[in-house]
Amino acid sequence: MRVLVAEDHRVLARTIATGLRRRAMAVDIARTGEEAERMCLHTAYDVLVLDRDLPVLSGDEVCRRLRRREDPPRILMVTAAGGLTDKVYGLEALGADDYLTKPFDFTELVARVRTLSRRAPKPPVVLLRRGPLTLDAARREASLDGRPLELTPKEFAVLHLLLAADGAPVHHDALVRTVWDENLDPRTSAVRATVSRLRGKLGDPGLIVADKGEGYRLCD
Structure with a gap:
């Protein structure tokens, strides 16, 4: 499974990436929304762990743009904005596949990433x-x-x-x-x-x- 972690907080990004790699996932890191979008256009990621508050290009806009593409990655939106209105907006208006609020338990993040990867379209020949x-x-x-x-x-x-x-x-x-x-x-x-x-x-x-x-x- 290939995952992109789009998070501008360096320590948190490294922590998430290291933990996912220990679970046999290939993980890349993007520090800005612009970088995250560019990387998704050039690499077929299974899941994008997307912080909403990214510099240069917000996570919200990254989500909107990727959703216009034919085969976007599954998007797990991660943010400190945990109100019901924020969640509904992220899932319905922005098109995220799942929503996780900070702070979170790492085991829950792993479970959500794995669940999203199982929803991804499978190749016809397995x-x-x-x-x-x-x-x-x-x-x-x-x-x-x-x-x-x-x-x-x-x-x-x-x-x-x-x-x-x-x-x-x-x-x-x-x-x-x-x-x-x-x-x-x-x-x-x-x-x-x-x-x-x-x-x-x-x-x-x-x-x-x-x-x-x-x-x-x-x-x-």
């Missing part, structure tokens, strides 16, 4: 197969020759991308952008290490091939 591999995206299950695979969230996401590519190479940058987030140094060995562990769990290093300059691909 069962992927190639050779001995099968992956059920809806149930988050993968198997090799019918044997269940115990994969970490990152390993599952990498395998999902490789299977979806159907034998075509998946570039290193695409893996970083989709499975991790903007905070990962593109020069890091995290992708290589994850692929190496995934190969070990598949039991056949030849199933995943590294194409020099192209990335990784799955063989039959």
Whole structure:
């Protein structure tokens, strides 16, 4: 799951992002409304955690603008304005999908983010197969020759991308952008290490091939 946290309070933004990452979510941070809108236009986020009181462009206006787009992220509006009128305005007039008032319990924020992600449109094909591999995206299950695979969230996401590519190479940058987030140094060995562990769990290093300059691909 990919989440954008639009919050100008640096400590709170880092706290939310760190907590969500510990729950296997890829999280980016925007400090202004203008930045949040721009990032949403270039990246398909599942959920946007949106503070209403953002500088440059208010969270209200960001919500309005994104709602005019064909496929906006699910929006969890977060604000200190917790009156009934504020909530109704945020949900009905602005078009937010959910509304959370500050201060909040972090476990509630996580629950709301996960709930919103489940409401997001699902791709029509959730069962992927190639050779001995099968992956059920809806149930988050993968198997090799019918044997269940115990994969970490990152390993599952990498395998999902490789299977979806159907034998075509998946570039290193695409893996970083989709499975991790903007905070990962593109020069890091995290992708290589994850692929190496995934190969070990598949039991056949030849199933995943590294194409020099192209990335990784799955063989039959």
